[in-house]
Every structure is written in C-alpha cells, then in structure tokens.
Amino acid sequence: MASIDGALLDFKRLDRLATGDTAIHRLDPRAKVLATLVFVVTVVSFGKYEVTPLVPFLIFPVAMVALGNLPVAYVIKKIALLCPFALVVGIFNPIFDREVLVQIGSLGITGGWLSFASIVMRSILTVGAAIVLVGVTGFPGVCLALERIGMPRVFAVQLLFLYRYIFVLTDEGSRMERARKLRSLGKKMEPGIFGSLVGHLLLRTWQRAERIHMAMLARGFTGEFHTRRDTRFGGRELLFLLGWSTLFIILRFLNLSQLVGSLVTGISP
Amino acid sequence: MSHHIVEVRNLRHVYPDGTVALRDVSFRITHGESVAIIGANGAGKSTLLLHLNGFLTPTAGEIRIGDYPLTKATLPEIRRTVGMVFQDPDDQLFMPTVYDDVAFGPLNLGLSGTDVEQRVKDALEKVGAGHLQEKPPYNLSGGEKKRVAIATVLSMSPDILVMDEPTDGLDPHARRQLMALLREFSHTRIFTSHDLDMVLELCSRVIILHEGEVRGDGPPLEIFRNDELLARCRLEKPLSMQGCPVCGGKVS
Numbered sequence: 001m002a003s004i005d006g007a008l009l010d011f012k013r014l015d016r017l018a019t020g021d022t023a024i025h026r027l028d029p030r031a032k033v034l035a036t037l038v039f040v041v042t043v044v045s046f047g048k049y050e051v052t053p054l055v056p057f058l059i060f061p062v063a064m065v066a067l068g069n070l071p072v073a074y075v076i077k078k079i080a081l082l083c084p085f086a087l088v089v090g091i092f093n094p095i096f097d098r099e100v101l102v103q104i105g106s107l108g109i110t111g112g113w114l115s116f117a118s119i120v121m122r123s124i125l126t127v128g129a130a131i132v133l134v135g136v137t138g139f140p141g142v143c144l145a146l147e148r149i150g151m152p153r154v155f156a157v158q159l160l161f162l163y164r165y166i167f168v169l170t171d172e173g174s175r176m177e178r179a180r181k182l183r184s185l186g187k188k189m190e191p192g193i194f195g196s197l198v199g200h201l202l203l204r205t206w207q208r209a210e211r212i213h214m215a216m217l218a219r220g221f222t223g224e225f226h227t228r229r230d231t232r233f234g235g236r237e238l239l240f241l242l243g244w245s246t247l248f249i250i251l252r253f254l255n256l257s258q259l260v261g262s263l264v265t266g267i268s269p
Numbered sequence: 270m271s272h273h274i275v276e277v278r279n280l281r282h283v284y285p286d287g288t289v290a291l292r293d294v295s296f297r298i299t300h301g302e303s304v305a306i307i308g309a310n311g312a313g314k315s316t317l318l319l320h321l322n323g324f325l326t327p328t329a330g331e332i333r334i335g336d337y338p339l340t341k342a343t344l345p346e347i348r349r350t351v352g353m354v355f356q357d358p359d360d361q362l363f364m365p366t367v368y369d370d371v372a373f374g375p376l377n378l379g380l381s382g383t384d385v386e387q388r389v390k391d392a393l394e395k396v397g398a399g400h401l402q403e404k405p406p407y408n409l410s411g412g413e414k415k416r417v418a419i420a421t422v423l424s425m426s427p428d429i430l431v432m433d434e435p436t437d438g439l440d441p442h443a444r445r446q447l448m449a450l451l452r453e454f455s456h457t458r459i460f461t462s463h464d465l466d467m468v469l470e471l472c473s474r475v476i477i478l479h480e481g482e483v484r485g486d487g488p489p490l491e492i493f494r495n496d497e498l499l500a501r502c503r504l505e506k507p508l509s510m511q512g513c514p515v516c517g518g519k520v521s
C-alpha cells in the first residue's frame with residue numbers, strides 16, 4: 001500500500017509540472033491534445049509485426065520532454081510503471097506464434113517475438129505521449145481542450161472528477177492503512193478486516209468526494225473550465241499541429257529506419 | 270443584496286442514519302455583526318453552518334440570506350455571497366498548486382488575467398501564505414493548509430464570511446493574524462470555535478448550541494458570566510476570565 005501510495009503521490013507531481021512556463025506549456029491545450037491524438041492513431045495503425053518503423057516516432061515524446069523541460073528520469077519511471085500492463089498483453093505471443101519471420105545469420109526471430117516487441121514499443125510510445133501531454137498541459141487543461149474540441153461538457157467534467165477522485169481514494173486509503181498499522185502491532189491483515197476496510201474506504205472516499213464537490217460549488221464552479229492561462233488557437237498552434245501531423249504521416253508511410261539502414265550498408269531491402 | 274442578513278427559522282436537521290443533529294434552531298443575524306456559535310463536540314455547529322450555504326437541506330424550517338429565502342433558484346447567488354471555510358481544510362483544497370486553488374474562485378467569477386493575480390496575491394498575503402504559492406496543497410502542514418483554505422474564500426470577496434473553527438491548528442502568530450483579519454472584515458462574520466478567548470475578543474454576540482438547540486444568545490460577557498448555563502452546555506469560561514493560576518489574581 002505504501003508503495004502504491006508513493007507512486008500515486010508521484011503522479012501528482014505530473015500535475016505540478018504543468019505549471020511550467022515554456023513555449024510548449026504556453027501553447028493552447030487543443031493543439032497539444034490533437035497532435036497527441038494524431039500521434040497515437042498513427043502509432044496504433046502499424047501492422048502487428050512492425051517494430052523498426054516505430055522507432056523514429058520516439059522523436060515526438062523526446063522533443064516534448066526537451067522543449068517542455070520535463071525531468072527525464074521521472075518521465076521514464078512513470079512509463080516503466082505503466083508498461084507492465086502491455087507486457088501482460090503481449091507475453092503470450094512468443095509462445096503461440098512460432099513462425100520464423102526474420103532470419104539474422106543463424107538466429108531466427110519468430111513472429112511471436114516480433115509482435116511482442118511491437119506491442120511493447122507501441123505502449124511505450126502511446127503511454128509516453130500521454131504522460132508527456134499531461135506534463136506540459138495539466139489534466140484540467142486536457143479536459144478543457146477535449147471539451148472545446150467537441151466532447152460533451154458532462155463527460156469532460158466527469159473525466160476531471162474521476163482523475164481527482166483517484167487521488168482522494170489513495171489519500172483516504174493511505175490514511176486508513178496508517179491507522180490500521182498503528183494498532184495491529186505488525187500482524188498481517190485478516191480477510192474479514194480487509195473487507196470492512198475496503199467498504200469503509202469506499203464510503204469515506206465517497207463522502208470526501210462529496211465534500212470536495214461542495215467546496216467547488218461554494219467557489220462558483222458551474223461546470224465550466226478555467227485554466228491559469230487564457231490561450232487561443234492561433235498561428236503557432238496551427239503550425240505545431242500541422243508540423244507534427246505531417247511528420248507522423250510521413251513516418252507512417254516511409255520506413256525511415258530501414259531507409260537509413262540501407263543507405264549505410266548499401267543494400268536495398 | 271444590500272443587507273447581509275442571515276436568518277434561520279425553526280431549522281431542524283436529521284441525518285439519513287436518524288441522528289437528530291439540529292432540533293429547532295432560530296436566530297437572526299444582521300448586517301456587520303460578528304457572531305460566534307459555540308458548543309460542545311457534536312452539538313451541531315458544523316451541521317448548522319453547512320445549511321447556510323445550501324450544502325445540507327433542512328429537514329424542516331427555513332433559511333434566508335439577505336432578501337432571499339434559500340432555494341434552488343437562489344443558490345448560485347447565495348453561494349457567491351456566503352464564503353464558507355470548512356472545518357477540515359483537506360475538503361477545500363483540490364487543485365495542483367496553492368495558486369491554482371486560490372485562483373479557482375475568482376476564475377469562476379469570470380475574472381481574468383491581472384485581476385485574478387491581484388486577488389490571489391492579496392488573499393495569500395492576508396493569511397501570511399504568500400511564500401506557499403507554487404507548492405502543492407497536499408504537501409502543506411495542517412496550519413498552512415488551514416490558512417490557504419481561508420485564502421481560497423477571501424479571494425472571492427464574500428459579503429458574509431462563515432468559518433468552521435478557523436483558528437483550529439494555527440500557531441499563535443497565525444491565530445493573531447487571523448483574528449486581526451476577522452476584526453478588519455467589515456461585513457457579517459459567523460464562526461464556530463472552541464477558542465473562547467478569541468470569541469470574547471472578536472464577537473459582539475455569542476450563540477450557544479447544545480444538543481441541536483439554541484441554549485443561549487447574547488453578548489459574550491453576559492453569556493460567559495452565566496456559570497450555570499456554561500456548565501449545563503459542557504463549556505467553560507475563557508481563560509482570560511478565569512483567575513490566573515500562576516499569580517492567583519482574580520479577573521472579571
């Protein structure tokens with residue numbers, strides 16, 4: 001529990017990174033959200049066995065991290081935290097798909113391993129892009145952008161609340177865990193106690209969430225989003241969006257790494 | 270709304286689990302009054318305050334703020350008028366940084382740019398929390414949280430200030446600062462407190478709540494001299510009205 005709590009606390013840091021003041025931070029959230037969407041769609045549209053064509057796409061998250069002045073080690077840790085889910089999804093591929101697709105010298109790489117690598121690569125890219133997006137925009141900014149792009153306001157508000165309540169839930173959870181530890185004298189938790197703890201936790205979370213909602217209403221919240229910066233979608237945003245989208249599409253239809261590889265070795269594929 | 274009157278008539282509140290938190294509470298607070306609501310733990314103080322902003326709906330009775338009865342239609346306007354500081358600051362802070370949290374209200378009021386900045390700065394300055402601006406609220410100490418929570422309400426310039434135990438958890442200096450702030454605030458102030466010395470110093474009127482009923486209502490000196498009433502409601506005199514235990518001197 002303590003470690004999960006720590007990891008989530010760390011996620012709050014992501015929100016704080018969004019208060020930075022770089023050119024990327026100042027861009028209208030819509031430009032960043034749309035560019036990220038195009039990015040994710042192109043990355044996901046690649047074939048099951050494609051690995052190397054995905055590599056050049058790293059440029060997008062890397063460039064955003066660099067321009068947005070995000071802490072590199074932190075972002076990598078966060079990606080590593082979420083990627084095990086992808087491993088679970090892809091881990092059986094090498095077992096079921098044993099057909100050799102690529103022969104490098106005497107080493108044969110099966111389709112299973114290729115598709116596994118592809119899944120891992122794609123999750124690193126998409127998860128990385130999402131984390132970087134929140135890091136340079138902030139979650140409220142992302143919700144605001146989604147709403148302005150056309151998502152119904154109720155959904156956008158729900159999304160924002162969901163995000164907040166995850167933190168509320170972990171806060172309450174870690175407090176209860178601390179209280180239990182203090183009085184359990186190092187004993188393991190019995191199943192019955194665990195059950196009542198979970199029930200209690202949900203009730204407490206719900207009550208606190210309700211009180212936070214009251215506090216928001218008390219301060220004039222009407223379901224409308226405001227962020228610290230007032231931005232509009234101007235020339236720079238258009239340039240950002242079109243520039244990145246064009247690059248993604250070129251990378252999608254042109255296997256850059258293979259091209260570079262064949263130029264270097266002088267063999268055409 | 271010209272007159273910031275708060276009127277509560279025969280208010281009764283029963284929680285869903287059957288607890289009768291307020292039996293029958295009535296009072297009328299007029300413009301500019303500074304009123305303390307005191308009472309033992311569980312007397313119903315927080316429950317009462319939560320009604321003044323429409324967070325709890327009366328089981329019976331009526332509340333009027335200014336010229337309007339509190340109804341669904343008048344609620345947004347009333348919430349703009351009544352600034353409420355909750356007992357637990359964790360309920361009040363929800364944005365990623367202190368700045369964003371204090372700016373949340375003014376932004377919702379439709380202000381922008383430098384106006385918001387000014388309001389945030391002023392509010393944080395008033396509670397002595399200017400240096401905390403860029404910190405995340407969840408990393409603050411208890412007293413710091415409390416001060417920021419108060420700033421989030423001040424930044425909206427409410428006409429009526431309602432606070433649930435404002436000095437709870439504050440260090441002596443911050444407590445003094447808050448008391449000065451409350452003294453300066455020229456509109457209606459209503460707060461609950463177990464800090465009876467503060468009550469004595471700041472209030473023109475004290476309402477005693479006990480078991481969900483009003484048991485006393487009057488000027489603080491009058492209330493605090495009534496030993497029998499205080500004992501019945503599980504209260505004590507403010508320290509400054511008790512004899513000095515060190516030098517043995519008798520005051521009051």
Ligand SMILES: Nc1ncnc2c1ncn2[C@@H]1O[C@H](COP(=O)(O)OP(=O)(O)OP(=O)(O)O)[C@@H](O)[C@H]1O
Pocket residue numbers: 284285286288289290308309310311312313314315316317356
């Ligand atoms: N959500 C709830 N559901 C059921 N009962 C409640 C709820 N909240 C409070 N109560 C009960 O209502 C009564 C009044 O509670 P309230 O919080 O108003 O007391 P208080 O005067 O603010 O006390 P304190 O000085 O400890 O803050 C208490 O007996 C309490 O147990």
Ligand SMILES: [Mg+2]
Pocket residue numbers: 314315316356433
């Ligand atoms: Mg209370």
